[in-house]
Structures are given as C-alpha cells and as structure tokens.
Amino acid sequence: MISPNLVTLLYLIASVCFIQALKGLSHPTTSRRGNLFGMVGMAIAVLTTAALIAGLASHGMAGIDLGWIVLGLLIGGSVGTVMAKRVEMTKMPELIAFMHSMIGLAAVAIAIAVIAEPHAFNIVANGLPLPTGNRFELVIGTFVGAITFSGSVIAFGKLSGTYKFRLFQGASVVFPGQHMLNLVLAIVMLAFGAWFIATQMWLPYAVMLLIAFALGVLIIIPIGGADMPVVISMLNSYSGWAAAGIGFSLNNPMLIIAGSLVGSSGAVLSYIMCKAMNRSFFSVILGGFGAAPGAAQNGGQAQRSVKSGSPEDSAFLMSNAESVTIVPGYGLAVARAQHALKELAQKLTDQGVIVKYAIHPVAGRMPGHMNVLLAEAEVPYDQVFEMDDINGEFAQTDVVLVLGANDVVNPAAKNDPNSPIAGMPILEAYKARTVIVNKRSMATGYAGLDNELFYMDKTMMVFGDAKKVIEGMVKAIE
Known part of the structure; x- marks a missing residue:
C-alpha cells in the first residue's frame, strides 16, 4: 500500500505543476509548456489517487470496489480523449x-x-x-x-x-x-x-x-x-x-x-x-x-447603404499598403480560415508589407479564443499584439482588415455615450486610413448593435465566407 507521506509528496508535486501551468498559460510563447505542466500534474494526481484507492482495496477496505473505479477512469478518460480530438x-x-x-x-x-x-x-x-x-x-x-x-x-x-x-x-x-x-x-x-x-x-x-x-x-x-x-x-x-x-x-x-x-x-x-x-x-x-435597452436588432440597419468590394479589390489595397493590421473575430473561427489567413499574411510580408494582428480580450466566445486560433495556424507570436499595445498604431496604419468582428471594433463605444457598450475599450480600427470588413451579412454582433464603422467612407465591406474571401485575396495577390 502506498504510504501517506508519499501520497502527500506526489500531491505536492502535482500542485507545483498546476501552478507552473497557470504561469505558462499567461503568455502565448509559453502556453505549450504550460499545457505540458498541466497534463503532467493531472497525470500525477490521477495515478496517485488510483494507487491510493487500489491500496485500500487490496487491504479489504469496506465499500471499495476497484472494478468500478477502473471502469470510471476508462470511461472518463476515453470520453475526454475522443472529445478533445474531435472538437473544432x-x-x-x-x-x-x-x-x-x-x-x-x-x-x-x-x-x-x-x-x-x-x-x-x-x-x-x-x-x-x-x-x-x-x-x-x-x-x-x-x-x-x-x-x-x-x-x-x-x-x-x-x-x-x-x-x-x-x-x-x-x-x-x-x-x-x-x-x-x-x-x-x-x-x-x-x-x-x-x-x-x-x-x-x-x-x-x-x-x-x-x-x-x-x-x-x-x-x-x-x-x-x-x-x-x-x-x-x-x-x-x-x-x-x-x-x-x-x-x-x-x-x-x-x-x-x-x-x-x-x-x-x-x-x-x-x-x-x-x-x-x-x-x-x-x-x-x-x-x-x-x-440593454435601445440595442438594435438584426435588420435595423437594412435602410442604410454601404460601400462593398471584392476580394480582388481588397488584395489590391493591401498589397499596395506599407502596413496592414488584421483584426480577427468569431467569423474567422466559424469559417476555419486561420490557415488561409496565415498564407495571406505571408504573401503580404513577402511583398514588404508590415503585417500585424490585433487581438481584443473578448473577441470570439471565450477569453483567448483568437490567440488559440492563430497559434493553431502557427502565426508568429511577434506579429500578435494585444489591444493596449496596438491601439496607438491604428492612426498610422494604411489598411485594417476586420474578419468577422463586430462589437470589439464598434466606434459607438467611444462616440455614443447612450450606447449600451459606451466606455467599452475597443480596437480603434476606425482610425486607420482604410478599413476592409469581411462579414457574411450585415447582421449585428452579440450586443445586437449596429456598427458605424461599416458605413464610414473609408470602409469597404467584402461579403462572404471568411475562408473563401481570404483564399480569393491570396489568389489575387499571386
């Protein structure tokens, strides 16, 4: 039977691994190491507990049926493995x-x-x-x-x-x-x-x-x-x-x-x-x-007109710019277009364009969603910037490419004190010289609000699935 002192020691080691995991996950460059620490810590905790229970069962401890415990571990581990592999x-x-x-x-x-x-x-x-x-x-x-x-x-x-x-x-x-x-x-x-x-x-x-x-x-x-x-x-x-x-x-x-x-x-x-x-x-x-009262619903902006363009038009603007900042949103995740976006950024970089990614803390549907999405496509970490680090650069940016983002680039947060999102920190894309926005339609974001950015003279809307639109841009640059 495993000794209580050894159990305590192993639990302490697992706890240190969890602390290191949190520390590693605090930055994209160390996130892989953080995940590794987390997996090691959880493995130690689970195996130690299993060994402790097995020891109790071997000594005839009443109420412990090792078979049920092993079955639970197998079912839980199998379900977790399958879901982790299949989840998009x-x-x-x-x-x-x-x-x-x-x-x-x-x-x-x-x-x-x-x-x-x-x-x-x-x-x-x-x-x-x-x-x-x-x-x-x-x-x-x-x-x-x-x-x-x-x-x-x-x-x-x-x-x-x-x-x-x-x-x-x-x-x-x-x-x-x-x-x-x-x-x-x-x-x-x-x-x-x-x-x-x-x-x-x-x-x-x-x-x-x-x-x-x-x-x-x-x-x-x-x-x-x-x-x-x-x-x-x-x-x-x-x-x-x-x-x-x-x-x-x-x-x-x-x-x-x-x-x-x-x-x-x-x-x-x-x-x-x-x-x-x-x-x-x-x-x-x-x-x-x-x-929130006063939030516009889908269709509330149908009476207004926007300036729209094609992927080819967007490619021309970006390839002739000195700097391009990309703002990813949930639309990019839905289309699974992160790999195509990485290719587009590489094409622009090869032509001498400075490409950066601007990340809002609540873009997507969970904290860090966009960071994980870009990491999956192996986007270089030195190209990814948080909101506070890049907002001061938008005024000097030639082109901003917004992909499926709504509320996190809505100027109403800055300009309309009566807006439900008034005061919310946003990515100040509206300050750039030219803005390209890719969306499937003019539907509102989660806040249910119309976005003045879409109607600015400097903004060109490119409608369609993000992956197809980006692939069209890549083809046009080639």
Missing part, C-alpha cells in the same frame, strides 16, 4: 462549458456520497454523525457545484446557438421581478443549508440542492451573448471553488490546492474580462448586453 476550434467554448458542468456535477455526487457513507471516506466511524465543520463544507461544495452544473448547461446551449429552446438562445431572457426572485431563492437555499448543518437530515439537503440547480439556470439566462466570455471565466471559477469545498470535506490537499487555483484564477480572469468590456461583474450577472 469554433466549439471549444462549448466544450469548456461542458467540462465545467461535469466538474460541478462531480462535486455534487461526491458530496452526496460523503453524506450517505461518511465512514467510507474515513471521516467518522460507522454510525457517527458528520462533524459540523464537514457539513458546512459539504453545503458550500454542493450548492456551488449545483449552480455550476445547471449554469454551465445553459451556457453550453447559448454558446452552441443550435437549440430552439428559448433558454438556450443567445439573447437574454428576462421577466419582471427576476432579480428579487433570485435573491429570495438564494436566501431560502442558505436557510435550508443551515438546517442541514444543524440536523444532517436529507430533506433540507435535497431542497437546497434543487434550489441551487434552479438558481444556476436563473443566473445565466438573463446574460446576453456578448457577455458570454465573462460567463465562461465565472463558471470556471465556480467549478474550482466547488472542487476546493469538497476537498476540505475529504481532507484531500490535491483537491483543495487545484480547486483554489482554478477558483482564484477564474475570478481574476472574470475581473479582467469585465474591465475589458467596461462592465462590472454584478452588471453582467444582473443582465448583460442582451438586456
């Missing part, structure tokens, strides 16, 4: 939401198992009640896990955009008295949690669990699509705290450390995302862009 970049946010939901559900399942048979987890002797401290930890882990699960399911539906059920649609779902209902439910949930802590009865625990599932749905449905990057990082934080709460109950330092890392990093990321959108965290939770 455009579906990565949905995959993350799905994983968050599984973490939340796992926390709830573990909490129920601990309450049902605490002696099997070596918390108390058979027949004795759980200590009050353990009940408190289980209550926190349960309701945070339940909220994470149901909220992530709704986020998955909103991100997917393929379900007709209203709760799964990108637009916010609001109704009178919604916030008061959420407040009342939260108070009632905590009251039943306190009842469980005092009595360890199943009834208050079950009611608390059901209310938590309902709250997860009610918290996410009013959030519009434009705020989904914040939701993703917020749910990431929730899943971490749920794991940490259960870790305290199980006296498992690995769960406590890993959960705390995920919870704290997710909270910091949520703050960064809100700052990048000029939003407060509570304003996102209480509504979101989709609920």
Whole structure:
C-alpha cells in the first residue's frame, strides 16, 4: 500500500505543476509548456489517487470496489480523449462549458456520497454523525457545484446557438421581478443549508440542492451573448471553488490546492474580462448586453447603404499598403480560415508589407479564443499584439482588415455615450486610413448593435465566407 507521506509528496508535486501551468498559460510563447505542466500534474494526481484507492482495496477496505473505479477512469478518460480530438476550434467554448458542468456535477455526487457513507471516506466511524465543520463544507461544495452544473448547461446551449429552446438562445431572457426572485431563492437555499448543518437530515439537503440547480439556470439566462466570455471565466471559477469545498470535506490537499487555483484564477480572469468590456461583474450577472435597452436588432440597419468590394479589390489595397493590421473575430473561427489567413499574411510580408494582428480580450466566445486560433495556424507570436499595445498604431496604419468582428471594433463605444457598450475599450480600427470588413451579412454582433464603422467612407465591406474571401485575396495577390 502506498504510504501517506508519499501520497502527500506526489500531491505536492502535482500542485507545483498546476501552478507552473497557470504561469505558462499567461503568455502565448509559453502556453505549450504550460499545457505540458498541466497534463503532467493531472497525470500525477490521477495515478496517485488510483494507487491510493487500489491500496485500500487490496487491504479489504469496506465499500471499495476497484472494478468500478477502473471502469470510471476508462470511461472518463476515453470520453475526454475522443472529445478533445474531435472538437473544432469554433466549439471549444462549448466544450469548456461542458467540462465545467461535469466538474460541478462531480462535486455534487461526491458530496452526496460523503453524506450517505461518511465512514467510507474515513471521516467518522460507522454510525457517527458528520462533524459540523464537514457539513458546512459539504453545503458550500454542493450548492456551488449545483449552480455550476445547471449554469454551465445553459451556457453550453447559448454558446452552441443550435437549440430552439428559448433558454438556450443567445439573447437574454428576462421577466419582471427576476432579480428579487433570485435573491429570495438564494436566501431560502442558505436557510435550508443551515438546517442541514444543524440536523444532517436529507430533506433540507435535497431542497437546497434543487434550489441551487434552479438558481444556476436563473443566473445565466438573463446574460446576453456578448457577455458570454465573462460567463465562461465565472463558471470556471465556480467549478474550482466547488472542487476546493469538497476537498476540505475529504481532507484531500490535491483537491483543495487545484480547486483554489482554478477558483482564484477564474475570478481574476472574470475581473479582467469585465474591465475589458467596461462592465462590472454584478452588471453582467444582473443582465448583460442582451438586456440593454435601445440595442438594435438584426435588420435595423437594412435602410442604410454601404460601400462593398471584392476580394480582388481588397488584395489590391493591401498589397499596395506599407502596413496592414488584421483584426480577427468569431467569423474567422466559424469559417476555419486561420490557415488561409496565415498564407495571406505571408504573401503580404513577402511583398514588404508590415503585417500585424490585433487581438481584443473578448473577441470570439471565450477569453483567448483568437490567440488559440492563430497559434493553431502557427502565426508568429511577434506579429500578435494585444489591444493596449496596438491601439496607438491604428492612426498610422494604411489598411485594417476586420474578419468577422463586430462589437470589439464598434466606434459607438467611444462616440455614443447612450450606447449600451459606451466606455467599452475597443480596437480603434476606425482610425486607420482604410478599413476592409469581411462579414457574411450585415447582421449585428452579440450586443445586437449596429456598427458605424461599416458605413464610414473609408470602409469597404467584402461579403462572404471568411475562408473563401481570404483564399480569393491570396489568389489575387499571386
């Protein structure tokens, strides 16, 4: 049987790997190393836990069936491997939401198992009640896990955009008295949690669990699509705290450390995302862009005319420019056009054009979506610039190529104090000498707002699938 000291040491090594993983993922140039640290750390944690359980089973520990544990590991590992191999970049946010939901559900399942048979987890002797401290930890882990699960399911539906059920649609779902209902439910949930802590009865625990599932749905449905990057990082934080709460109950330092890392990093990321959108965290939770009054809906701009051109026109403008800045958006991800874009940038660079990529923190459907997309195409890191680093250069840029981005380049954030996105930091593409915008149509972005950039005299719209349009540009340059 593996010794407790060795288990503690291996868990400590895994924790150090997780810390290094977070450090590595903070920058594109070290992200591969960060991922490697994360994989090594998780492998150590899983194998150590498996060895510990196997040792307990070999010593005849009651309630442990090694066969079921191995089966669970095989099923979970196989599903994770298959999904990771098959997932497309455009579906990565949905995959993350799905994983968050599984973490939340796992926390709830573990909490129920601990309450049902605490002696099997070596918390108390058979027949004795759980200590009050353990009940408190289980209550926190349960309701945070339940909220994470149901909220992530709704986020998955909103991100997917393929379900007709209203709760799964990108637009916010609001109704009178919604916030008061959420407040009342939260108070009632905590009251039943306190009842469980005092009595360890199943009834208050079950009611608390059901209310938590309902709250997860009610918290996410009013959030519009434009705020989904914040939701993703917020749910990431929730899943971490749920794991940490259960870790305290199980006296498992690995769960406590890993959960705390995920919870704290997710909270910091949520703050960064809100700052990048000029939003407060509570304003996102209480509504979101989709609920903002005055937001234009699709079709509201049909009466206005734009100047349109062809891929060949765009290629001529870019090949005769000294500098070109590319602003990638979700349309680029949908079309899976990152490799064609890399080829276009290379063609322009070969002709002596200075090419840069400008990344907005909330472009796409999750934090870092565009960075990952460009990294997949092996775009040189020294060509990729964050918003704060490149905004000062747009006024001296000859051509800006916007690919499927809407809200992150909308001048209304700067020029219209009455706009729902007023004050939101944007990529100041409108300052460039010439702007080329590729979109499938004139449909609005997640915020549901018309974009004045599209109607400027300096702007040329190129309609069509991003991949086909970019391939047309490459062919025209050749």
